[in-house]
Amino acid sequence: GDSAFVAALATLFRDRFGWDIGPQNIALTNGSQTAFFFLFNLFAGPGPDGVERKILLPLAPEYIGYADVGIHGDIFVSRRPEIEHLPDRFFKYHVDFDALHLDETIGAICVSRPTNPTGNVLTQAEMERLSSLARQRNIPLIVDNAYGAPFPGVLYTEAMPHWEPHIILCMSLSKLGLPGARTGIVIANEEVIQAVTAMNAIISLAPGNLGASLTLDLVRTGQILEVATDLVRPHYWAKVQAALPRLHRALEGVDYHIHKPEGAFFLWLWFRDMPITCKELYERLKARGVLVVPGHYFFPGLAEEWPHRHECIRMSYASPPDAVARGIEIIGEEVRRAYRDA
């Protein structure tokens, strides 16, 4: 079942996007998280040459789930982003290329695109520059495509899927409705795929094949691309369009900013100079039955202090509309109270 699925994926990517790949360029893992555990420990940690390597996250905030995967402790180094303010209280993070120092201690670059937690989609120019830096340094650029193109396609901006031999593209079937199947897909050059396959054998014996079986026909026919663009994307787009006006109303009078939602299914809210920390806000919201994730968890590898870390929260808009609407009201009440009572 697995080999048919891998062959169908290779054909799909070759035919639709012109990538020069075959089944030897694809490995399955028990979900994306396992893929990142493999890849990060493959490219970071103490090397046979004695050099201790790190994974560079060019832009924090970045995915909370990376934080603890290093077998040999903390393996990340990340950088503060540049902040671009946009109309209507939106903002967007950008990579601060001047702050990136790629010396021989950097084993790989990794970005999530769209980014969990912010919904940021790195621009085409940013991706090209990161790809070029990685190629020059002869290290991989790992792209966490859990929400990205061509599937699941939870994207509200143009983002062409792209692959080259120094790029490692990680995908998943989770956001197509199969989180419990734990199907991660790694697309990379043959050397990396062989390493992932060896790690699979040792750590997992074999990856689960139920997700592959369930979606084989969707991949063979290419319908998985239409599922992404015609079903998944409009579903979340409608949700974010409903959430935004509610947020603007609920937060009126507060110095709030919303990261431009370009993909994934989170909104990243920034309360500038909020008198309490996001952790405290999280506690107050939890007490009222509203679950968000305090923003300071999303800065793996960022060594320096930065007040911004404590001014943001991640909220999901994936829940039923009524629950999201009620949650936004309560967020508004608690944030206003936090500013007012200071």
Add this chain to the structure above:
Amino acid sequence: GDSAFVAALATLFRDRFGWDIGPQNIALTNGSQTAFFFLFNLFAGPGPDGVERKILLPLAPEYIGYADVGIHGDIFVSRRPEIEHLPDRFFKYHVDFDALHLDETIGAICVSRPTNPTGNVLTQAEMERLSSLARQRNIPLIVDNAYGAPFPGVLYTEAMPHWEPHIILCMSLSKLGLPGARTGIVIANEEVIQAVTAMNAIISLAPGNLGASLTLDLVRTGQILEVATDLVRPHYWAKVQAALPRLHRALEGVDYHIHKPEGAFFLWLWFRDMPITCKELYERLKARGVLVVPGHYFFPGLAEEWPHRHECIRMSYASPPDAVARGIEIIGEEVRRAYRDA
């Protein structure tokens, strides 16, 4: 889905076997192999106290799949077994308790029961003695129950399922027909379960839940026990009963010995003083389309040389009867030729 399955398992084991367990004593993993990767690296390798710990395999041959799971290199120490000769060219391995030295460098004891590759089922007395040694040393006894009781129940001898707080029992749904679901089950004390759950979160995010969903009703009703005894066990028992007379005929005149098949679905064949190595025999069989596993791979952690390692092969009798019969004929021909041409 997972939590219902775990609760149902706890109820089943409590009601049917009287174990003092609840859901807090059970964790799921993406298959048994992942469970062993977690457990071995939890109890072996460099400790916070600076001591480098190993996993003791009291009896080699032992499962080939353990061999490479150590993050910090080789983490096993194993012992040669005692060999008991039985009628009809059968033999059985036993633990050589005099050879077991349990000092502070032993982090855990591990046995597979039934054993892959030999089909050996450690006796009740051996298990009690190993359990007692582990308890005295305050280390866990890890029991790999991939083929064992109460399910999948690929067992042809009496072996009561047993659990105590210092025992870590690892089970699987693979041999109930769901290898691709990758559902491993760990039963242990709460402290171990919490560690496994934490490793799950970091390395797998969450275990797959399709195996749990598919078998939930079987566990709730307890029918999973009857599936084991009424379907799985007779299926393999018929196969081994068909294979044995064929083997005796095919190997007549050779100094062959067969490990008493007490469980799993392998036969472990020992060709005493065979003039070629099992590796060479494997190559010759492969050239004729018969796949066996050469025995020398099944001695993880055995430091000393021992000619016996190169005199054994593992054959499976799980294939269709005609294929097994034809394979046995060819094994007979090649083994006779090996002795004759020496």
